[in-house]
Amino acid sequence: MRVVVVGGGIGGLALGAGLRRRGFEVAVFDRDTDVTATGGYHITLDERAQSALSELVEPRIMRRLLASASALRLRERDAFWDRRGRLLGHGPDLSGSRSVDVDRITLRMLLAEAVGDDLHLGCRVSAVGYDDDGAPQVLFADREPVSADLVVGADGVHSVVARHLAGGPTNRPAGIIGFSGRTLRRDLSAAERQRLRPRSSLAVGPHGAALYIGYLDPTGNAALDAPELRMSMTTEPTYIWGAMFPAPDAPSGDDLQAALLAKFQERGWSAHTLEVITRAAPDSVARYRFNAASTRAHDLAPWPPGRITALGDAVHATPPTAGMGAGAAIRDAASLLDHLSESPTITEAVGGFEAEMRQRGSEVLTLAMKTVRLILATNTPLGAAATALTTPLLAATARLRR
Numbered sequence: 001m002r003v004v005v006v007g008g009g010i011g012g013l014a015l016g017a018g019l020r021r022r023g024f025e026v027a028v029f030d031r032d033t034d035v036t037a038t039g040g041y042h043i044t045l046d047e048r049a050q051s052a053l054s055e056l057v058e059p060r061i062m063r064r065l066l067a068s069a070s071a072l073r074l075r076e077r078d079a080f081w082d083r084r085g086r087l088l089g090h091g092p093d094l095s096g097s098r099s100v101d102v103d104r105i106t107l108r109m110l111l112a113e114a115v116g117d118d119l120h121l122g123c124r125v126s127a128v129g130y131d132d133d134g135a136p137q138v139l140f141a142d143r144e145p146v147s148a149d150l151v152v153g154a155d156g157v158h159s160v161v162a163r164h165l166a167g168g169p170t171n172r173p174a175g176i177i178g179f180s181g182r183t184l185r186r187d188l189s190a191a192e193r194q195r196l197r198p199r200s201s202l203a204v205g206p207h208g209a210a211l212y213i214g215y216l217d218p219t220g221n222a223a224l225d226a227p228e229l230r231m232s233m234t235t236e237p238t239y240i241w242g243a244m245f246p247a248p249d250a251p252s253g254d255d256l257q258a259a260l261l262a263k264f265q266e267r268g269w270s271a272h273t274l275e276v277i278t279r280a281a282p283d284s285v286a287r288y289r290f291n292a293a294s295t296r297a298h299d300l301a302p303w304p305p306g307r308i309t310a311l312g313d314a315v316h317a318t319p320p321t322a323g324m325g326a327g328a329a330i331r332d333a334a335s336l337l338d339h340l341s342e343s344p345t346i347t348e349a350v351g352g353f354e355a356e357m358r359q360r361g362s363e364v365l366t367l368a369m370k371t372v373r374l375i376l377a378t379n380t381p382l383g384a385a386a387t388a389l390t391t392p393l394l395a396a397t398a399r400l401r402r
């Protein structure tokens, strides 16, 4: 069976690797000319995503991934702050967590290596359809069409394939613009290092301003202690942060870092809480629009199963607020591979896969949208007043508990 995968991001490469490993004929096409041309932030892979990945890639790739990843169990419990840097509470104990954080660039490089010469870069897909023999076909702007037994769209939020299947967009803007950046822990003042500690944090303030600060240390907190296999982009303790603002009022412009800082200051954030942004590497600061599909399972993949399908963000575009979009795309890939290996026909395989994907997509979207709604709720007059009033009370309670 010949499978053509449109999109060599996280889900498409994971699928390509798995198909190749199980002996399917596969070709993955991506418009990028370089796999390292991808977001500089990190990806959290939970236990389910890692177990799916170990089905898809060879053990040697998995070992290099874990040697390049930062284990959540080795960092301190997450902290929650208000905009003045007052502690509001802690997240759950992470000592039993099997989740890891890995640089997105490292993950994509390892997956690309697993796909090998079945990955074709610099190939922008313009449309999908069927050839004269009724086989699914992929069309390109500047090369001959390619036919296959099955076409899988793993082409992300603005998917050409899912749009063809659904007859229109499968997601819409979630109302939030995100910003990410990287700051070395050693570049922070001693006081901020002491406050932030080796852990991740989240602060939400009035008027829809939020700051997530992820902590990555693939060297000190390696998930697998094998330095000779390490290929992380992050080489020392680093905060990889994500700021969020409601879309209509989000910072923009050439100097994103300065625009972001100004926006937080306007909303009353204390200067020390913004040090992590001030001291970020300027070329690491990037802007993303969050898109989201419906949280209802029956709205996802609303087409009859056939020989063209899609997975990942193409179907269930998930804002990064739950850190689960890439994991879900990887789990989609493992599920499709299992169904293709076990089902008597392609259509039955696709039908079984799509039914599972609807549930999975709905589950991760529901979690991600909880944080999106919380942030948007603080942007109403009532929500802003409630946030401004309740956070000092929460901070006082947290102080009493200590």
Ligand SMILES: Cc1cc2nc3c(=O)[nH]c(=O)nc-3n(C[C@H](O)[C@H](O)[C@H](O)COP(=O)(O)OP(=O)(O)OC[C@H]3O[C@@H](n4cnc5c(N)ncnc54)[C@H](O)[C@@H]3O)c2cc1C
Binding pocket: 006, 007, 008, 009, 010, 011, 012, 029, 030, 031, 032, 039, 041, 042, 043, 044, 045, 123, 124, 125, 126, 154, 155, 156, 157, 158, 159, 160, 178, 180, 242, 288, 311, 312, 313, 314, 318, 319, 320, 322, 323, 324, 325, 326, 327, 328, 329
């Ligand atoms: C700041 C940020 C932080 C995130 N953090 C996390 C996290 O911690 N954990 C997590 O699980 N998820 C996270 N995510 C979400 C995660 O990145 C996505 O959910 C995930 O990448 C989806 O995988 P995918 O394969 O469906 O799409 P993508 O990885 O987006 O891949 C789509 C690919 O298709 C290609 N493509 C698109 N159109 C075409 C075309 N016409 N022709 C050819 N190629 C095409 C693109 O070049 C791209 O390579 C984060 C996202 C952002 C923005």
